[in-house]
Every structure is written in C-alpha cells, then in structure tokens.
Amino acid sequence: xxxxxxxxxxxxxxxxxxxxxxxxxxxxxxxxxxxxxxxxxxxxxxxxxxxxxxxxxxxxxxxxxxxxxxxxxxxxxxxxxxxxxxxxxxxxxxxxxxxxxxxxxxxxxxxxxxxxxxxxxxxxxxxxxxxxxxxxxxxxxxxxxxxxxxxxxxxxxxxxxxxxxxxxxxxxxxxxxxxxxxxxxxxxxxxxxxxxxxxxxxxxxxxxxxxxxxxxxxxxxxxxxxxxxxxxxxxxxxxxxxxxx
Ligand SMILES: C[S@@+](CC[C@H](N)C(=O)[O-])C[C@H]1O[C@@H](n2cnc3c(N)ncnc32)[C@H](O)[C@@H]1O
Numbered sequence: 001x002x003x004x005x006x007x008x009x010x011x012x013x014x015x016x017x018x019x020x021x022x023x024x025x026x027x028x029x030x031x032x033x034x035x036x037x038x039x040x041x042x043x044x045x046x047x048x049x050x051x052x053x054x055x056x057x058x059x060x061x062x063x064x065x066x067x068x069x070x071x072x073x074x075x076x077x078x079x080x081x082x083x084x085x086x087x088x089x090x091x092x093x094x095x096x097x098x099x100x101x102x103x104x105x106x107x108x109x110x111x112x113x114x115x116x117x118x119x120x121x122x123x124x125x126x127x128x129x130x131x132x133x134x135x136x137x138x139x140x141x142x143x144x145x146x147x148x149x150x151x152x153x154x155x156x157x158x159x160x161x162x163x164x165x166x167x168x169x170x171x172x173x174x175x176x177x178x179x180x181x182x183x184x185x186x187x188x189x190x191x192x193x194x195x196x197x198x199x200x201x202x203x204x205x206x207x208x209x210x211x212x213x214x215x216x217x218x219x220x221x222x223x224x225x226x227x228x229x230x231x232x233x234x235x236x237x238x239x240x241x242x243x244x245x
Contacts, residue, residue, distance in 0.1 A: 190202050
C-alpha cells in the first residue's frame, strides 16, 4: 500500500536531509528522557508517521521500560510498520492509535505527557492553527514537559514567530537547531508554568489539503523560475537599419 505519506517517509534515506533532521530530533528525545526523574515517562507523538524518531531512541535507551507512549497516526501502512518495529524491539509501552490527531480526544488517557513530539506538523497547517496548538499544549503537558517540534524555514520563515508563540504559551526555549544546507529546523521547549487541566474534544489544528499546505506552497514557489524562461519572452524584432522600410 502506498500513499503520499509513505512516499514522504522514503526521504528517510542515508545522508538525506530528513535523516539529518531525524538525528537532531532523536538527540533531543534522548536528552528529554535522560532528564526525567525516576518513574513513568509519558510520551505523546502527534501525527507520528511510522514513529521512527521515538522508537529508534527507545530501542537502546535505559529508560525505555519506563515509557508509556501514545502515537497517533492516520495512515494505516505507517502505523503498521511502526507497530511491527515496536513489537520487534520489545517496546511494550508503545500504544498506537489509528485516528485523527488533530483534536485532544486522541490523547484521552495519555496525559499529562512528559514529552510531546510535534514533528512534521507545523508545515502542514495554517499559522493560526500553529499558534492555537502551541497555546493548547499545556493542557496535554505534565510539569516541565518537553515539546520537540519541527518546521521548515522556507520563505516567509515562520520559525522566529513560532519561537515567540511558545513563551507566550508558558514555554521556555531549550534549543533551536537548523540543519545545514536545508531549510529544516528542530525546536525544543520546556513547559515553564503548571500544566492546565485536560479537556477532550478540543480542536488543535486542521491538517490542510496538499495544495494549501505552507510546505507545498513553498515547494511550488521554489520550482517557479524567478524570471520568464527564454521561450516565454517574445522574440525581439531584428533592427532595421535607419531609413529603410
Ligand atoms: C510530515 S509526516 C510526519 C511524520 C512523523 N512525525 C515524522 O516527523 O517523521 C506527517 C504525518 O501526519 C499524518 N497525518 C496527517 N493528517 C493526520 C491527522 N489528521 N491525524 C493523524 N495523522 C495525520 C500523515 O499520515 C503523516 O504520517
């Protein structure tokens, strides 16, 4: 079975930009797990894909047995691939949900989370929805929860604004890493206020249709030549010598 998102995951090939992004995300996940006190660590992955960011870390992390993770993903083939990886690696604390990740209902029973992954989401929703999601994240978060997020820095680069929305919502920035030679970036924020009570049924965002996504619009702009190609310019008339008709 193939789909747009199965294709997208093929970008995780050795040396590819997405793989370099993955390395940064996984380093941040490792640090977040290392920093949690003894006991259960709750993790939520919003639009998890095949979950390789988290699963790849859990495969070798000493706190893996403490992790209770909810991975929410809507593409069945990706979820199945991730589920198989989790079973292969004996990750019994990983729970997959094949459902819409865009409302808080998907996270009933998985909160308050100590670590939230919002990777590959912000390039596919409106600016307003990014802000709305960030402002609602404290309802999913435990005290000092970490949020790891990604966003392309394609023009107009929204990441400075996003980095401003996190403090507005009560988060402190831990790091912001750009991936050299790409527009990709990975942000990490820690909740600096008390988490807020969780409420189901609240819309966080709407995943946009392909042609309306900021990431698609950026790709299309990049593909468009900056000036008209030679064939599109009217051929210039040969100059007649003065005085001739
Ligand atoms: C850009 S990929 C990111 C996957 C993963 N987080 C990563 O960074 O590797 C976006 C993912 O969102 C999933 N998705 C899209 N709309 C969704 C929705 N409403 N609910 C859950 N998942 C959704 C897609 O199937 C896809 O796997």
